[in-house]
């Protein structure tokens with residue numbers, strides 16, 4: 001086994017200049033990028049988000065919510081039709097509620113990849129997940145999974161590059177990090193055999209900081225405690241042609 005279980009750390013400002021992000025994502029479990037948003041920006045986004053509760057999408061019977069529609073939740077709940085029908089309105093709601101957030105998330109992908117980013121046609125742009133304090137994910141953690149669900153089949157088959165970036169807007173009092181395993185997607189959505197998952201590490205979030213992972217890496221949101229919800233902004237990205245990345249939520 002390689003000496004992989006590390007999270008590489010850097011600052012958002014240093015990304016374009018000095019970090020080989022795509023290389024790091026294959027050498028390391030993940031990349032932590034500090035200061036994507038300032039604490040002030042996070043507070044503003046959070047205030048806007050909670051003022052707009054009526055615009056949230058409820059998933060899995062209120063286990064979790066989002067602002068903007070997330071593809072994987074709709075896929076798993078058989079609601080893809082709703083996802084695509086509402087994509088433009090979803091983006092408008094995110095922009096109205098959290099001005100500049102989508103742009104900043106896409107800009108982050110451009111900084112990470114050094115490539116050019118395009119909104120994935122027909123899909124919803126970056127959005128926000130709210131995992132409520134005390135709810136199922138807080139108590140039990142999330143599902144162990146890969147972020148391959150939103151990728152076109154041919155993209156996955158050829159293992160073309162894809163990444164997920166999550167920026168933490170509100171940290172729970174404790175826990176809520178991301179457990180990452182050595183295992184990468186090998187044709188099955190689940191890896192039940194613990195030995196096959198390989199080595200693991202738990203990456204912690206910083207407020208306003210991103211965790212960036214290869215979408216083919218096995219991962220799981222960890223349980224968390226306290227009164228505060230776990231709130232994060234997510235963008236998925238896939239390299240469709242060399243240097244050209246499509247983004248969605």
Ligand SMILES: [Fe+2]
Pocket residue numbers: 145146147164219
């Ligand atoms: Fe994920």
